[in-house]
Each structure stands twice: as structure tokens, then as C-alpha cells.
Amino acid sequence: MKNLSPEKLIESLEWRYATKKFDANKKIDKNTWASLELALILSPSSYGLQPWKFIIVEDQAIKDQLKAVSWGQSQVSDCSHHVVFAIKEKMDEAHIDAFLNQTAKIRGIEASSMEGYKKMMLGDLVTGPRSHMISEWAARQAYIALGNFMTAAAVVGIDTCPLEGIDPVKYTEILGLAGSGWKVVVACPAGYRDAEDKYATSKKVRFDAKDLIIHK
Template sequence: MKEEFFKAMDFRHACKVFDDTKKIPEEDLNFILEVARKSPSSFGMEPWKFLVVQNQELKEKIRPTCWNQVQITSCSDLVIVLAKIEDVKVESGVPEKRFGRRPMPQEKKDFYINLYANHLKDTLSSDKNIYEWTSRQTYIAVGNMMTAAAAIGIDSCPIEGFEKDKLEQILELDTTKYQVAMVLPFGYRLNEQSDQLRLSFDEVVEFVK
């Protein structure tokens, strides 16, 4: 299992050019998205949504907002990772529903809601602060998606280089509810990847005993 996992990690890289003649089978795409759905999140809020853009004309419109990167239009499927805004606010009622998924007395549920509201008091004070928090949560799902894709021979490329406001306008997003956190194309590489360049184990790991 360890060897297989490391094979996936070694296979994964930020793919610069996808083979636009190859499409990801629906079963494999759904596997990647299911991994995202099962990813952990702070307080179990699941503050994300995944838009899967398969329409080529829409990809063409999106590409200029992403620094004209070719991956946007050459990929098989373009996943726009959204961070939730409204749903994490206490007054939306959604956090209470999330806590209520596990059976518990109302007293205990109220305890968790108060803990959530007090711990995140500053975070929940503005949409900007909420976005900073929920967009970070999406990266957990993104990392899992990319590794899952690599495990079945599918490439990806996490893209932060995009004009957020323009992209949200093209997608006609209600930004009080959702905002773009990342653009994540999936597909199959056209060229072989170069060797990964990483710092050594000792440079990035320190044991405190």
C-alpha cells in the first residue's frame, strides 16, 4: 500500500499541457469528485462546492481570466472549486443542521453552536474573512482529489492564477453564497513530466521529542 501511494505521489505533477483528444471516463471522474465529497473540514461544515465545466465554449470564455493558460481549454474536465460564504454563518441555520446530523440532545447542540460562534467570531464577522477561512478548507479536498486522480493515472494542475472577479462574473455566481477558491483542470498529459524537485526530508521535517 505504501509503495502504491508513493507511486501516485511521484506520478502527480502540475500538468502544463493536456491531451485534448482524451476524455476522462465518467466513472473515474465521479471517483475523484466522491473523494472530494468525503474530505474532512473544520467543524464538519463542508464549505465547498465543485462546478465541473465540460462545455468547451464556456472553457474558452474562462481561459482569458486564468492568465490564458492552455490547461483551461485542453483539459478533459475543468473543476471550479467554490468556497461557501452564506452557509457557514450561524444565522443561516446551516451550521445547526450540520451539528444535528448526529443524534444529540438540544442542550448539547446549543453548546456546539455557541462554541462554533464564539471560536469563529472574528472569522464570521465579514464575507472577506469567511472566504479566507472557507477557501483554505477547500485545499484539503483539492489535495485529496489530485492524489486520487494520480492513483488512477489522471493528471491535474492546481491553478491560483486567475482574475477572481471576472471569473465569478462569467460563472454568474452570487458571491454572497459562493466565491472561487481554485481552478482545477483534470485530464491526461501530452508530454512526459520532468523529475519532481523537492527539498530533502530533513529540510522539511523536524521531530520534537
């Protein structure tokens, strides 16, 4: 299946930029937004475990509260939808079982037939060496979803700005996640660029391809 020409893909990626100012009066329509929620859900993750939650904030009062703990960045209050990426702080058997049961249901197989796969995941992420860096592992997965989201948004003409300039602890509190085993790692407001955002026409700064791509 090929729906997008290489030229159109590059056009979308060139069009995307880290939007500094959103038009606070423009809201993303339901259909377009639904496709972007699906893009989040369809993001790949290690083992398929999806150690994430995507909190979509449209409520203006909450957006204003979050702006105050986002280095005052106006994108948070002016965007249409503010996407906050939270991760599961610890991987556990219950999450792995939930994933395997979902797999069994969707694919019409017995969860017990995946016992080997379960042991492998437990031995790696729950009791193995990677259990000590599990937050780091989960955050990497969330950043894949972030990238997927931004590219999908650009393809359907929606502006975004990835935001690490946030206080993740305060975000976690404001969104009612404190003590839940989930914590915020990154955020991404989405909406429509303000006509006066001068960054929209700034030339992209990237190292030369020869310094980034190695062909063997």
C-alpha cells in the same frame, strides 16, 4: 483498512505532476469521475462545515471563456473536467443550522442536542475574532479539498494541475456566482496528460527531507 501499499502510494505521488498540457481528445469516464466527485465531497473541513462549492465545468464554450481569464493557460480548455473551487464569503447561522440539521438527519439525533456545538461555532466564526478573516478560513478549507482531489486523482491515474493563475473575480462572474455570497478561490483542471508534455518527465524539485521534516 489498507488497500494501497506504501510503495504504490509513493508511485502515484511521483507520477503526479502539475500537468502543463492535456490531451484534448481524452475524456475521463463516468465511473472514475464519480469517484473523484466523491473525493471532493469526502474532504474534511474545520468543524465539518464544508464552506465550499465545487463547480465542474465540462462545457467547451465555458472552458474557453475561463481559459481567457486563466493567464491563457491551455490546461483549462484542453482538460476533460475543470474543477473550480468556490467558498462562502461569510459564515452565517443559516449555514451552521443547515449543517446541524444534516448531521441530525444522517446520525438520527436531535439538532437541539448540538446547541453547545452551535454556540461554539457561532462564537468563533460568526461573531468571534475569526469572523474577520472568514474568507481566509474558508479558502484554507477549499485548499484541503484541492489537495485531497489531486491525490485521489493521482491514485486513480488522472492528471491534474492546480491553478492559482486565474482571475478569481472574472471566474466568479462567468460562473454566475457574482452577488451570490460565493466566490472562486482556485481551480484544478483534470484529464489526461498529452504525450508531448515534456514536464511529465521533469525531475521533482523538493528540498531535502532533513530541511523539511523535524523529528522530536
